[in-house]
Amino acid sequence: MxxxxxxxxxxxxxxxxxxxxxxxxxxxxxxxxxxxSLLASFVVAVGVxxxxxxxxxxxxxxxxDWLNIGDFVFTMGFEVNQLNAMxxxxxxxxxxxxxxxxxxxxxxxxxxxxxxxxxxxxxxxxLMLVISPNLLQAYIFWExxxxxxxLLIGFYFFKPSARAAAxxxxxxxxxGDLGIFIGISxxxxxxxxxxxxxxxxxxxxxxxxxxxxxxxxxxxxxxAVGKSGQFPLHIWxxxxxxxxxxxxxxxxxxxxxxxxxxxxxxxxxxFEASATAMLTVAIIGGVTAIFAASIGLVQNDIKRVLxxxxxxxxxxxxxxLGSAGYVAGVFHLFTHAFFKALLFLAAGSVIHxxxxxxxxxxxxxxxxxxxxxxVFLIGALAIAGVxxxxxxxxxxxxxxxxxxxxxxxxxWLALTAAVMTAFYMFRLYFLTFSGTPRHENHHVHESPIxxxxxxxxxxxxxxxxGYVVYAGFGEWLAHGVISGEEGEGHHTWIMVLSIAAAFGGxxxxxxxxxxxxxVSTAEPKGLHKLLFNKYYVDEFYGTTVIKPYTxxxxxxxxxxxxxxxxxxxxxxWIAVAIGRLGQRLQNGQVQAYSLVTILGLVILLxxxxxxxxx
Amino acid sequence: MxxxxxxxAVGAILxxxxxYGLLTKxxxxxxxxxxxxxxxxxNVNLVAFSRFGIAANITGQIFSVFTITVAAAEAAIxxxxxxxxxxxxxxxxxxxxxxMKR
Numbered sequence: 001m002x003x004x005x006x007x008x009x010x011x012x013x014x015x016x017x018x019x020x021x022x023x024x025x026x027x028x029x030x031x032x033x034x035x036x037s038l039l040a041s042f043v044v045a046v047g048v049x050x051x052x053x054x055x056x057x058x059x060x061x062x063x064x065d066w067l068n069i070g071d072f073v074f075t076m077g078f079e080v081n082q083l084n085a086m087x088x089x090x091x092x093x094x095x096x097x098x099x100x101x102x103x104x105x106x107x108x109x110x111x112x113x114x115x116x117x118x119x120x121x122x123x124x125x126x127l128m129l130v131i132s133p134n135l136l137q138a139y140i141f142w143e144x145x146x147x148x149x150x151l152l153i154g155f156y157f158f159k160p161s162a163r164a165a166a167x168x169x170x171x172x173x174x175x176g177d178l179g180i181f182i183g184i185s186x187x188x189x190x191x192x193x194x195x196x197x198x199x200x201x202x203x204x205x206x207x208x209x210x211x212x213x214x215x216x217x218x219x220x221x222x223x224a225v226g227k228s229g230q231f232p233l234h235i236w237x238x239x240x241x242x243x244x245x246x247x248x249x250x251x252x253x254x255x256x257x258x259x260x261x262x263x264x265x266x267x268x269x270x271f272e273a274s275a276t277a278m279l280t281v282a283i284i285g286g287v288t289a290i291f292a293a294s295i296g297l298v299q300n301d302i303k304r305v306l307x308x309x310x311x312x313x314x315x316x317x318x319x320x321l322g323s324a325g326y327v328a329g330v331f332h333l334f335t336h337a338f339f340k341a342l343l344f345l346a347a348g349s350v351i352h353x354x355x356x357x358x359x360x361x362x363x364x365x366x367x368x369x370x371x372x373x374x375v376f377l378i379g380a381l382a383i384a385g386v387x388x389x390x391x392x393x394x395x396x397x398x399x400x401x402x403x404x405x406x407x408x409x410x411x412w413l414a415l416t417a418a419v420m421t422a423f424y425m426f427r428l429y430f431l432t433f434s435g436t437p438r439h440e441n442h443h444v445h446e447s448p449i450x451x452x453x454x455x456x457x458x459x460x461x462x463x464x465x466g467y468v469v470y471a472g473f474g475e476w477l478a479h480g481v482i483s484g485e486e487g488e489g490h491h492t493w494i495m496v497l498s499i500a501a502a503f504g505g506x507x508x509x510x511x512x513x514x515x516x517x518x519v520s521t522a523e524p525k526g527l528h529k530l531l532f533n534k535y536y537v538d539e540f541y542g543t544t545v546i547k548p549y550t551x552x553x554x555x556x557x558x559x560x561x562x563x564x565x566x567x568x569x570x571x572x573w574i575a576v577a578i579g580r581l582g583q584r585l586q587n588g589q590v591q592a593y594s595l596v597t598i599l600g601l602v603i604l605l606x607x608x609x610x611x612x613x614x
Numbered sequence: 615m616x617x618x619x620x621x622x623a624v625g626a627i628l629x630x631x632x633x634y635g636l637l638t639k640x641x642x643x644x645x646x647x648x649x650x651x652x653x654x655x656x657n658v659n660l661v662a663f664s665r666f667g668i669a670a671n672i673t674g675q676i677f678s679v680f681t682i683t684v685a686a687a688e689a690a691i692x693x694x695x696x697x698x699x700x701x702x703x704x705x706x707x708x709x710x711x712x713x714m715k716r
Contacts, residue, residue, distance in 0.1 A: 586715060587712060587715060588711075588712025588713060588714040588715025589708070589709060589711075589712055590708065590711070590714065591636070591637050591638075591645075591708055591709070593714075594636060594637060595637050598633060598637070
């Protein structure tokens with residue numbers, strides 16, 4: 001089965017090709033092509049996962065020569081290890097759910113088949129990225145994932161805001177991609193290979209100097225910062241919510257943004273070799289977690305709250321990885337994918353029915369949409385870390401990992417972010433689903449089966465996916481990746497604190513928004529205003545980066561228009577001038593022609609005579 | 615006896631007058647006459663060389679007879695063309711005739 005893992009990305013690719021070729025004829029039948037291909041991928045992924053999970057299984061890696069340049073051989077291929085066996089399940093499952101859901105959500109859109117073809121393209125690239133056995137192949141699909149994300153954010157390209165968001169996402173992640181590109185180029189320069197295993201070998205055998213490892217790790221981490229929406233490159237992710245909601249669930253919550261975390265996890269042995277790099281990852285993660293969570297507290301757009309929540313949770317994962325909590329980070333990636341996709345799909349269901357994204361205009365939606373209400377509640381409980389649901393297990397692991405790393409500040413940051421997470425999720429829940437409607441919405445109704453079914457499946461996973469820890473999931477993940485013993489200290493007081501954080505946040509949200517269910521219409525002031533305006537990061541970039549660049553662009557434009565353009569005009573002018581001269585010579589006057597002829601003859605004779613004399 | 619140089623000088627003067635007339639005169643008929651002058655300057659040279667040349671023989675005189683014949687034909691054709699132009703454009707002013715421009 002492991003040898004057949006290449007089939008997993010193949011099915012979405014086939015679906016993409018089919019939809020591009022026959023999408024027009026298929027119309028909404030395109031959904032079935034996408035769903036069936038993903039179902040096939042998912043079945044294979046499950047097979048691969050259980051074979052890898054079995055006792056005594058080994059990593060499977062195979063590759064073929066792709067390019068021979070000089071002495072270097074570039075290979076392509078695929079591999080199956082614990083980490084990507086898990087990722088394959090997550091990606092195919094969430095993608096399958098989103099494919100199902102989109103059948104209902106995108107119903108009636110005239111570019112329905114195009115949407116499905118983009119989804120398939122994205123799923124293909126994401127699976128290829130995950131399954132890559134070397135950094136070069138991973139980088140190729142890393143970019144392809146970014147490109148399909150661009151296409152999907154800008155799916156409603158007729159909206160200027162969607163166009164702007166797509167451009168912003170692409171350019172911001174580009175900044176990060178530059179880092180990762182330099183990073184892997186440097187690694188190739190020093191080790192002569194892109195293979196993960198060979199790079200880890202070089203890092204641990206002392207071929208690479210410690211400073212070099214720190215440098216390349218941080219450069220690669222910059223790429224992960226861009227892709228995973230970490231501070232300070234997080235600005236594109238909330239804007240990416242301009243895309244259709246299923247896209248937000250798939251790409252900007254569960255899979256693509258997790259690619260940065262995945263990459264850091266995949267290169268964990270490299271990062272581990274440098275304490276500075278690990279500390280950088282932990283600090284950036286911690287700062288992002290609290291930073292984004294605090295913005296999420298006051299936003300009024302349902303998808304934006306979820307987007308900031310995503311940024312914050314990704315920061316959590318990074319913080320865990322940076323604190324040497326490999327299992328904790330990857331485990332949170334696993335559980336988060338399910339409940340965050342669930343929350344987005346539920347939010348999409350609400351938006352689909354209410355027709356607005358502003359939670360101030362919602363309220364009382366739960367009465368008409370019982371299924372959506374329940375699954376959203378499950379998702380919110382899971383992300384808040386209430387005991388018994390998936391988020392609780394992974395969040396506690398992260399708290400333990402940060403505590404064990406000895407960095408007390410990070411630990412308290414994580415705990416504060418946990419309180420905030422519980423608070424903003426339940427603020428969202430109370431304002432949207434409970435109470436009475438604040439605006440007249442007559443047509444609020446439950447979503448069709450195609451939309452509710454994936455949400456129910458994800459809700460089940462959001463409850464139970466945490467219990468895999470009891471099946472030895474953690475030890476299995478860590479096997480062969482973590483060199484030393486992971487600090488398996490049982491800190492009961494941390495568990496108590498994390499439960500207290502969850503219930504504290506929920507309780508606070510209930511006090512403020514659950515009881516009277518009102519939203520203040522006053523202008524935000526002070527700290528509230530700062531948070532509401534997202535710490536003015538966009539404005540800051542606007543003045544420090546975008547303005548100078550725009551000015552520079554104007555300079556270049558001026559140069560192009562007047563210097564380059566001037567040269568071109570001048571060349572054209574010379575040709576015209578020569579033409580004018582010729583035109584004047586050809587005046588049709590026979591006498592003028594003969595004058596020229598005679599003058600020519602005279603000059604010829606004179607020069608010949610002069611030549612003889614001389 | 616007039617030496618060779620005298621004949622050649624007359625020829626050169628005649629030719630130059632012809633060129634001048636060809637290039638400057640506006641009347642088409644005078645332009646044709648100037649061409650005749652140039653041809654006759656050549657005739658003077660041919661005859662002079664057939665009498666005073668290094669290898670003096672009759673060839674030059676025969677050539678000049680040819681030239682006179684050709685000049686007559688050329689004058690006939692030239693006048694015919696001028697008549698045709700005059701019928702079309704009502705002018706024989708050389709500076710107004712520029713149909714070769716197009």
